[in-house]
Amino acid sequence: MMRHYKAYCFDLDGTMYRGSEPIQEAVDFVAACQAEGKGTYFITNNAALTRTAQQKKLANFGVNTEVDFIMNSATTLARYCKQHFEGAHVMMIGEEGLREALELENIHITTTNPDVVLMGLDRQVTYNKLADACLAIRNGAHFLGTNSDIKFPTEKGLVPANGSFLKLMEVATDTKPLIVGKPEPHMLEFIRQQGMYEKEDMILIGDNYDTDIMAGIRYGIDTAYVATGVTPMEEVLKKAQQPTYLLNSLADWLK
Amino acid sequence: MMRHYKAYCFDLDGTMYRGSEPIQEAVDFVAACQAEGKGTYFITNNAALTRTAQQKKLANFGVNTEVDFIMNSATTLARYCKQHFEGAHVMMIGEEGLREALELENIHITTTNPDVVLMGLDRQVTYNKLADACLAIRNGAHFLGTNSDIKFPTEKGLVPANGSFLKLMEVATDTKPLIVGKPEPHMLEFIRQQGMYEKEDMILIGDNYDTDIMAGIRYGIDTAYVATGVTPMEEVLKKAQQPTYLLNSLADWLK
Numbered sequence: 001m002m003r004h005y006k007a008y009c010f011d012l013d014g015t016m017y018r019g020s021e022p023i024q025e026a027v028d029f030v031a032a033c034q035a036e037g038k039g040t041y042f043i044t045n046n047a048a049l050t051r052t053a054q055q056k057k058l059a060n061f062g063v064n065t066e067v068d069f070i071m072n073s074a075t076t077l078a079r080y081c082k083q084h085f086e087g088a089h090v091m092m093i094g095e096e097g098l099r100e101a102l103e104l105e106n107i108h109i110t111t112t113n114p115d116v117v118l119m120g121l122d123r124q125v126t127y128n129k130l131a132d133a134c135l136a137i138r139n140g141a142h143f144l145g146t147n148s149d150i151k152f153p154t155e156k157g158l159v160p161a162n163g164s165f166l167k168l169m170e171v172a173t174d175t176k177p178l179i180v181g182k183p184e185p186h187m188l189e190f191i192r193q194q195g196m197y198e199k200e201d202m203i204l205i206g207d208n209y210d211t212d213i214m215a216g217i218r219y220g221i222d223t224a225y226v227a228t229g230v231t232p233m234e235e236v237l238k239k240a241q242q243p244t245y246l247l248n249s250l251a252d253w254l255k
Numbered sequence: 256m257m258r259h260y261k262a263y264c265f266d267l268d269g270t271m272y273r274g275s276e277p278i279q280e281a282v283d284f285v286a287a288c289q290a291e292g293k294g295t296y297f298i299t300n301n302a303a304l305t306r307t308a309q310q311k312k313l314a315n316f317g318v319n320t321e322v323d324f325i326m327n328s329a330t331t332l333a334r335y336c337k338q339h340f341e342g343a344h345v346m347m348i349g350e351e352g353l354r355e356a357l358e359l360e361n362i363h364i365t366t367t368n369p370d371v372v373l374m375g376l377d378r379q380v381t382y383n384k385l386a387d388a389c390l391a392i393r394n395g396a397h398f399l400g401t402n403s404d405i406k407f408p409t410e411k412g413l414v415p416a417n418g419s420f421l422k423l424m425e426v427a428t429d430t431k432p433l434i435v436g437k438p439e440p441h442m443l444e445f446i447r448q449q450g451m452y453e454k455e456d457m458i459l460i461g462d463n464y465d466t467d468i469m470a471g472i473r474y475g476i477d478t479a480y481v482a483t484g485v486t487p488m489e490e491v492l493k494k495a496q497q498p499t500y501l502l503n504s505l506a507d508w509l510k
Contacts, residue, residue, distance in 0.1 A: 124382065127377070134406075157390045159390065159427070160382075164423045167422055168422055172414070172415040
């Protein structure tokens, strides 16, 4: 049975919704947590949407949250950059979500001679942007990425995600990027700092073993796998490191 | 000392010129071969330039050749595609060199539902072109590339070449492309067919061990390494498979 936690950290796609369809059991579970005064956080590798746009998307599904409780890989990258490269001039490849996150942290964005190159999914990317980033990294700029997801689903099928572009840049520069998105534990650490929690008060709830569950396991908090998205239950059962809980859906915790 | 051959196959960048500077010993050696009535061929992984543009570039350096003696990875890919996928509808990512090569072979170019995806360096590439190619390959289209060079030099430094983009597409589609450029031997085979040579009548001359020399070794013809470009002599000397000849430059053969 479930222990009680102070901070429930929900993955989004595959956990709270699938594309444009809400997962009702998850929506109801979030409402139940909020009614009991628990902290509910939403964590996503999606760096393209701004947090305000993400908040609206959740509201359309009946999930209410303040923007501060949405942690995406763009916000995480901006905070990480601020903490580790104070005052740096930053070249970015990315969409509005990343730009807004950098501006909120007052990070100096440049297109020439950067100290740091930050790379998230950019569907307006050009060859020249990639070449400029490649030259900057080869000249010694630090190389960081929002998330390493290789592909993502659309109504037409799977298309290249940021991880595919990071792979392009990694081979072109002979440099591996530092990634802040799941399965790296940076988002969870920022949540812990923000709410001043102990790790034993936190739980991560997600459908993707390799990103969500591994982020929780690596960070050292409890995890709940839900069979509503990417990784099938039978695959999870074969893994050496098991989640704390295995659920068909969050309906299992609503009884 | 050098045997005599009927067909001399010269790599271009690093062998005939470096960027915008001719390598005079090579220019003189080509003229000497031509004066003796030998076949001189120019082989390059560059798929962006048309053969006519390449011919002009060589003429500016004092090298005269008919277009038919220039073999680039775009022409090779178009011929390969014609031979193996007769009548196929083809999606292309690439520049003018590839487009012209496909048109010369009367290959049907499409942007929807292709049977084959052909990929060469495209400095006007967009996210949508990459996503469409990814979806087509995931739907079963054959996936071929001009060349797998990861980067190429510019006056600003090394920038991503077609191999970097092929890597992006390979991870996004879980499919390895078939490559026709060096070190694959397809260009040499087309030269052999064109001139009706025996393999022992052919020699490959190049500066890059991993692409040029390996293409010759894998195809089974004699090879001459020249120390005027990418691979340093001391690195070549360490290789298990040695070129037939090791030259500081083609001046060694002009005496």
